[in-house]
Amino acid sequence: MTTPMTLQIKKLDKHYSLSQGDLAVLKDVNLTVQPGEFISVVGTSGCGKSTLLRLIGGLEPVSEGQIYFGDTPIQKPGLDRGMVFQESRLFPWFTVEENISFGCRKDLVEIEKQQVVQSHIKLVGLSGFEKSYPHQLSGGMQQRTSIARALVSRPQMLLLDEPFGALDALTRIQMQQEILNIWQKEKITVILVTHDIDEAVFLGDRVLVMSNRPGTFKKSLPVLLTRPRDRNSGAFSTIRKKIYGEFFSKKKTGSRL
Amino acid sequence: MTSTPPPKSKHPFSFYLLPFILPILIITIWQLASNLNWLQASILPSPLVIAQTLLDLLKSAELLKNLSISLLRVLEGFAIGAGLGLVIGFIMGLSPSMERVLSLITGLLRPIPTIAWIPALILWMGIGESSKITVIAVGSFWPVLLSAIQGVRSTDPKYLEVARILEKDRTILLTKVIIPSALPSIFTGLRVGMGIAWASVVGAELIAASSGIGFMIMYAREVSQPDVMLVGVAAIGLTGLLIDFLLLQIQRRLLKWNSAWAGES
Numbered sequence: 001m002t003t004p005m006t007l008q009i010k011k012l013d014k015h016y017s018l019s020q021g022d023l024a025v026l027k028d029v030n031l032t033v034q035p036g037e038f039i040s041v042v043g044t045s046g047c048g049k050s051t052l053l054r055l056i057g058g059l060e061p062v063s064e065g066q067i068y069f070g071d072t073p074i075q076k077p078g079l080d081r082g083m084v085f086q087e088s089r090l091f092p093w094f095t096v097e098e099n100i101s102f103g104c105r106k107d108l109v110e111i112e113k114q115q116v117v118q119s120h121i122k123l124v125g126l127s128g129f130e131k132s133y134p135h136q137l138s139g140g141m142q143q144r145t146s147i148a149r150a151l152v153s154r155p156q157m158l159l160l161d162e163p164f165g166a167l168d169a170l171t172r173i174q175m176q177q178e179i180l181n182i183w184q185k186e187k188i189t190v191i192l193v194t195h196d197i198d199e200a201v202f203l204g205d206r207v208l209v210m211s212n213r214p215g216t217f218k219k220s221l222p223v224l225l226t227r228p229r230d231r232n233s234g235a236f237s238t239i240r241k242k243i244y245g246e247f248f249s250k251k252k253t254g255s256r257l
Numbered sequence: 258m259t260s261t262p263p264p265k266s267k268h269p270f271s272f273y274l275l276p277f278i279l280p281i282l283i284i285t286i287w288q289l290a291s292n293l294n295w296l297q298a299s300i301l302p303s304p305l306v307i308a309q310t311l312l313d314l315l316k317s318a319e320l321l322k323n324l325s326i327s328l329l330r331v332l333e334g335f336a337i338g339a340g341l342g343l344v345i346g347f348i349m350g351l352s353p354s355m356e357r358v359l360s361l362i363t364g365l366l367r368p369i370p371t372i373a374w375i376p377a378l379i380l381w382m383g384i385g386e387s388s389k390i391t392v393i394a395v396g397s398f399w400p401v402l403l404s405a406i407q408g409v410r411s412t413d414p415k416y417l418e419v420a421r422i423l424e425k426d427r428t429i430l431l432t433k434v435i436i437p438s439a440l441p442s443i444f445t446g447l448r449v450g451m452g453i454a455w456a457s458v459v460g461a462e463l464i465a466a467s468s469g470i471g472f473m474i475m476y477a478r479e480v481s482q483p484d485v486m487l488v489g490v491a492a493i494g495l496t497g498l499l500i501d502f503l504l505l506q507i508q509r510r511l512l513k514w515n516s517a518w519a520g521e522s
Contacts, residue, residue: 059418077422089419093437093514102433103423133514153423 004035005070005080005156007056007189013064014051015214025051027214029065035156038183038190040204042197042243048215049193053159056191057083069157079105082150086162088142090134096145097121097130103149120148123182140171147182157189164199176202180227197243201236202229209246219246302484307491310484319473324492327458327469330386334393335454339401339447341394346405350439351431356406363402371396371457375464384465389458396457397450404446408439441515444508448501455497 014026025048033039043049054060056067058077067074069081077083082103090099101117108116121127124144134142143163150158160179164172176199183190194200200207201223209219221242225235284304290296291303298306314320349356349363374395375388382388412435420430462471470489477485 057422059421077424079424081422083422085415087415089415091416091419091434091437093440093512094433102425106424106426106429135514149423 003070006035006068007031007033007157007191008068009056009065010068011065012052012055012062012067013214014048014055014060015063024214026055027216029216031208031217033157033189033191035189036187038203038205039192040200040207041191041193041210042195042200042207043193043210043215044212044247045195047210047212049210050161052210052215053083053161053191053193056157057081057159079153080155081157081159082153082155083159084143084146084150084161084163086165088134088139088146090142090145090149092134095131095133096126096137099134099145100148100152103152105153116152120152123151123185124148125178138171139167140175143167143175144178147179151182151186151188155188157191158183160190160192160194162194163192165194165196172196172199177228179203197240198231201239201243202231207239207243209243219243298483299481300483302487307484307487310482311488311491314485314488320488320492323468323470323473323489324496327462327471328496330389330461330469331393331451331454331458334390334458335397335451337390338394338397338454339450342398342401342446342450343405343443346402347409349402350406350409351435367399371453372460375461379465389461389466389469392461393454393457397454400449400453401443401446404442404444404449405439408442408446409435411442412438441512444504444512448504448508451500451504452497455493455500459493 009029009031012026012029013024015022015024017023029052031039041049041052051060055062056069056074058074058081061075074081091102094102097117100120101113104113104116121130124147126141126144126148129137129141134145137145147158147163163179164175167175179190179192180203182188190203192200192203204223207221207223208217209221210216211218221239223229223239225233225239229236287296287301288304291298291301291305296303302310311320345359349359371392375392378388378391382391416434416438417430420434425433458469459471459474462469463475466472466475470493474486474489477483477489
């Protein structure tokens with residue numbers, strides 16, 4: 001393995017040019033993520049949190065500022081950063097095995113490929129479904145496949161864009177537990193974008209709260225609870241309440257009712 | 258699992274019988290009308306007479322000989338036309354500037370009915386094999402071209418993004434992402450193209466030929482053998498149906514990942 005790399009975002013701006021002028025999506029975003037950290041980013045839909053992830057992933061250029069991963073600025077996507085989206089984005093013409101194998105680095109020989117794919121099928125608990133096609137799988141299993149595909153190239157960082165957003169509540173909780181296991185086993189940096197406050201607190205070492213457009217971090221809350229965390233404990237509730245407060249101030253909730 | 262239609266693994270016997278009811282009914286009425294002398298035998302012979310002629314033609318191998326000549330022409334023409342359609346379709350689908358370069362010429366040529374080319378092609382190439390094969394190639398080219406362009410274009414950008422994230426080169430992108438995702442559309446084009454190819458060969462043979470199923474029909478009309486004529490017509494229909502069935506089977510096998518096909522009976 002290569003030396004662990006730190007992610008550094010400095011004075012990041014992102015805007016899109018539209019016919020009626022510039023649309024500012026992200027404004028003055030600053031963040032440092034240590035290797036092995038699990039970061040949760042919460043925000044309402046449309047606040048720019050997914051855009052931030054796409055910028056870290058190198059799918060889009062930044063407008064102002066820099067993103068450094070290790071010593072090099074991020075300019076394009078790379079196998080050092082795995083991505084998982086809300087929709088699994090599995091290729092319907094490939095089986096589970098083939099989909100995961102698609103994520104492999106090209107310098108692997110066939111036998112290494114098979115081994116690494118097998119071990120990741122095991123890691124995400126899909127043994128027995130190697131030859132299944134995506135349409136034969138449940139939503140949770142599709143996401144497991146997608147996570148495995150993002151992990152086979154041994155990235156240093158995993159970028160999760162609301163990966164469990166489309167799953168039912170029970171499956172979601174199960175998947176959250178499993179992503180923690182994977183994170184602990186693989187010793188990987190994870191940035192999770194979500195609008196589920198519960199999920200953010202359950203998973204993250206830190207929860208970053210993003211303001212509405214233009215998005216910027218208005219609060220960073222460390223979650224100093226030991227894992228596995230109890231969602232019903234008092235300490236958990238306290239943190240959850242704090243984050244709720246960031247979105248729904250007393251006054252606003254009143255006016256809504 | 259949720260997206261697949263309710264399971265209908267075993268169809269009742271009547272399901273397979275259903276398509277045959279109407280043809281049998283029509284043939285029965287036709288035969289009755291012939292028996293009652295409502296139809297003039299020199300214009301429309303009875304189904305039994307046609308069946309007898311079919312047997313005779315099969316015995317003398319004349320039907321199969323003509324059919325196989327036409328079929329060979331179709332396969333040659335289709336291979337050329339569909340092959341070119343695929344290559345040019347992929348180029349146009351992948352490169353917007355090439356699409357721009359070719360848009361006017363394809364736009365102008367496409368509306369021309371295939372049959373309209375036959376006189377010109379005979380003038381340029383004579384009445385030999387090459388003019389017929391070219392007609393077929395032209396006919397099958399267009400639907401394959403359009404379906405290939407459409408198929409390539411309709412590749413989900415989200416899949417392309419996945420390939421970018423995973424640092425795939427252009428070859429992998431084309432063979433593992435774009436081609437598979439274009440295949441359902443391409444198969445539709447191939448089936449339409451094959452239908453047109455089969456129609457074109459008959460058209461070409463009706464106008465100028467000394468062999469083939471179209472020639473057999475034309476010759477039968479000239480020597481007043483309506484039964485032979487109709488056997489020829491029926492043979493065209495049956496062969497066309499058979500070819501389409503074969504293509505559909507290949508498509509099912511190749512696209513078994515496509516749940517839309519798996520769901521179809």
